Amino acid sequence: MVTEPSDASVRDRAAAATSPASHGALLQLIRARSGATRQQLLAATGMSRTTLFERLDGLFQHGLIYQAGLAPNGGSRSAPGRPSEILRWDDRGRVVLVLDLGQTHARICVTTVRGQVLRMRELAVSIDVDAETYLAQAHEIGRILLTAGTDETLVGVGVGIPGPVNSRTGVLGRSTTMPQWQHYPLLERERQHWNVDVVIDNDARAFAFGEASVAGPHDTLLAVKFATGIGAGLVSAGHLLEGSDGTAGDIGHVRLSVDGPPCTCGRHGCLAAWASGAALLRQLAPVGVHQLDDIVARVAAGDAEVVAAIDQAVERLAGVLAPVVAAVNPDTLVLGGKLGRLPRVVAGLDALIRDDVSERAREHLVVSVGRLGSDGAMVGLSQRVVDLAFAPGAIDAQIAAAPAS
């Protein structure tokens, strides 16, 4: 369950909420429960009956809650004339559009507000083209997917990108993977295009947020995406760490040696230049390995050369991750991406990191594959959009703009 807004604009809006007894705060309480009666809400909020009913009227009039039948003791004589109706957040028909933009392909999907994927399409497109060209294709598929639904309301759009982004400004940072997109005002353009709330985040961080939403009551989750590139995300007590410039988790350009292979960032010997999927493909091209799926298949088949290359990459990745594990003491290290999900990679990182950190740092550490498979980033983006759109401050602003008659 994800309840903690992490986007700065969410925090701003939440801070703008006038009162813990506001419409938005009440909706958040109802959202956190699968259903609640008026009596339960009175007990939980301590509001007066008059105030609670006035707030609920506002939420009803804006279509934000609905009556979902009677509680098991509904209509009991203890409350004559006022049966115990169950009130729920009206999430029926509300959907989120997610554009998960990758380096070689994009995944575009429509999800429910609980992150369940309803419709999805993949698009083969290179991030090397300029932003407008790439986005025009993604938008067209998004439009087709949205049109395919009936009686749906678009809550917002989540965009994942394989590079650094400042989610407060929505402007893309200097990126080695998408140089043509530098300074592109992605947030502003997406808002103009779809006319709804938009969240933009780095794909590895979106993956971390998605996994944290299903990981249970873990305090600190470190997620690493190991695919064409290498990136990480950190969620602690529901808060997604972005860092001062939006580059938190950008571990691919930690330099391991000054004389290593050239990196896309212009230096030599970065982790990404040694160990990313892109680096492995360059290294293994002479033996007929041309895509990540080839690596996955050759490792499964026990191809000695490919296995040796992957093992060496894992060793280098572990060398960068161990200090991170020591510094943040996660209880869960979740691995994702086509290479990160390989059992050999999970087992190798688990063993090597344990070798490198103190017993206390590893005592409660669980290293595992993400529970959401390849959907982690999509779920994370979807949940961040819902948190933004239904933040208490956003709901209060919506109701203040069109007060109940």
Ligand SMILES: [Zn+2]
């Ligand atoms: Zn680099």
